[in-house]
Amino acid sequence: MxxxxxxxxxxxxxxxxxxxxxxxxxxxxxxxxxxxxxxxxxxxxxxxxxxxxxxxxxxxxxxxxxxxxxxxxxxxxxxxxxxxxxxxxxxxxxxxxxxxxxxxxxxxxxxxxxxxxxxxxxxxxxxxxxxxxxxxxxxxxxxxxxxxxxxxxxxxxRTIQGYVRVVNPPACSRCIILAGVEYGWNRGFQRHPRCDCVHLPTTLIARNQNRRGYIDPDAYFTRLSHAEQDRVFTAAGARAIREGADMNQVVNARRGMYTTSAYGRTLQATREGTTTRGFFYRQERARDIARGRAPADVGREYRLTTPRLLPEQIFELADSRDEAIAMLRRFAYLT
Structure with missing residues (x-):
C-alpha cells in the first residue's frame, strides 16, 4: 500500500x-x-x-x-x-x-x-x-x-475490486495469519468477538500476492516474547512455529480438533487439512502411492487411515527434537 x-x-x-x-x-x-x-x-x-x-x-x-x-x-x-x-x-x-x-x-x-x-x-x-x-x-x-x-x-x-484484511496488533492467532490476505469485493468479512481487523479497499486484486497489512505474520511472531507467543498461539502451537512449522497450519489445526484412539492410545488430532483438497490429505495420498499402498490413479477415492495429530500431541510423543521435527513434517506442519 x-x-x-x-x-x-x-x-x-x-x-x-x-x-x-x-x-x-x-x-x-x-x-x-x-x-x-x-x-x-x-x-x-x-x-x-x-x-x-x-x-x-x-x-x-x-x-x-x-x-x-x-x-x-x-x-x-x-x-x-x-x-x-x-x-x-x-x-x-x-x-x-x-x-x-x-x-x-x-x-x-x-x-x-x-x-x-x-x-x-x-x-x-x-x-x-x-x-x-x-x-x-x-x-x-x-x-x-x-x-x-x-x-x-x-x-x-465500481473502481474498488476487493479489499485487503488489515490486522491491528495486539491480535489473536486467527487474525494474525490473515494479515494482508486479499479478498474480492463480494467476499464477506469473517470476524469474531473483539476482532480489531478492518477492510482496506483496493482497486487492484493480485491473487495470492498477500500484500501485508500493518503486520507481517512471521515478523510479528518473531517480535513477541516467548511468553506472548505461548499466550497467543498456545504453548505447543508457538513451539511448533519456533521449530519452523507453518503458522497457518498450526492455527487452523485447532479448528477441527478432536480426540481419537490410534496407535493403542488416546490422541489429540485435527480434521483440518484432511478433506480431499487439504494439504495433509494430498500429502498422505502421495505418500501411500509412492509406497505402493494405493494405486497411482486413486484420485479422490483415496481414504485417509491416519489421524492428523495436533502439535502438542506430537511434542508429547516425540523423544527428541529431531523426532519432533520429523513428525511435524509427517503431519504437514513443516515442509
Missing part, C-alpha cells in the same frame, strides 16, 4: 476506535445504574432501552464513515470515482448482527449476571462479569456495523 492509502486506513481505524470507545463508555455508565436487588425490573424501567439506543447511535456513527473512507482510498490509489450508489447508514443501525433487537442482545449480560449470582458468585464480581459481556457485545456490534457499511460502500464504488 502507498503512503496515502496507509494514512487513510489509519485515520479510518482511529475514527472507528473512537466511536467504539465512546459507545462502551456510555454503556458502562448505564450499567452502573442497574439496581442489583432487582436487575430485570431496573433494566425494563428504561435502562435497557437507553443502552440499546447508545449502541444504535454508535452503529450509525460507524456506518456513516464508510463512503468517505472508501472514496478516499480509491482516490489515494489514483482511480477515478465511479459510484453506483451510496451507503444508507441507518440500514446498519438499530439491530444486532444476527437480526435480533439490540436490547434483546444486551440483556444477555443481565442473564449472565443473574446466573453468576445464582451459582454463588458475589454480587460485585457477577456485575463485573455481566459488564464485561455488555462491553464486548456493544463494541462488537458497533465495529460490525462499520465493517458492513464499508463492504456495501465497496460494492457501490
Amino acid at each position: 502507498n503512503a496515502k492509502t496507509r494514512a487513510a486506513a489509519l485515520r479510518h481505524y482511529r475514527r472507528q476506535q473512537r466511536i467504539t470507545r465512546l459507545t462502551v463508555n456510555d454503556v458502562q455508565a448505564l450499567w452502573r445504574l442497574l439496581d442489583t436487588s432487582d436487575l430485570s425490573r431496573s433494566w425494563e424501567s428504561g435502562i435497557g432501552r437507553r443502552m440499546a439506543g447508545v449502541v444504535g447511535a454508535g452503529q450509525l456513527a460507524s456506518a456513516r464513515l464508510a463512503d468517505d473512507y472508501v472514496d478516499e482510498v480509491s482516490e489515494a490509489e489514483g482511480a477515478d470515482s465511479d459510484r453506483a450508489g451510496v451507503v444508507r447508514p441507518s440500514a446498519f443501525a438499530g439491530l444486532a448482527a444476527d437480526g435480533r433487537s439490540l436490547e434483546s442482545l444486551l440483556y444477555l449480560s443481565v442473564i449472565t449476571t443473574k446466573e453468576s449470582i445464582g451459582r454463588g458468585l458475589g454480587v460485585e464480581d457477577a456485575m463485573m462479569r455481566g459488564l464485561r459481556q455488555a462491553l464486548t457485545l456493544s463494541g462488537s456490534e458497533v465495529a460490525q456495523a462499520g465493517r458492513g457499511a464499508v463492504g456495501a460502500s465497496m460494492v457501490g464504488q
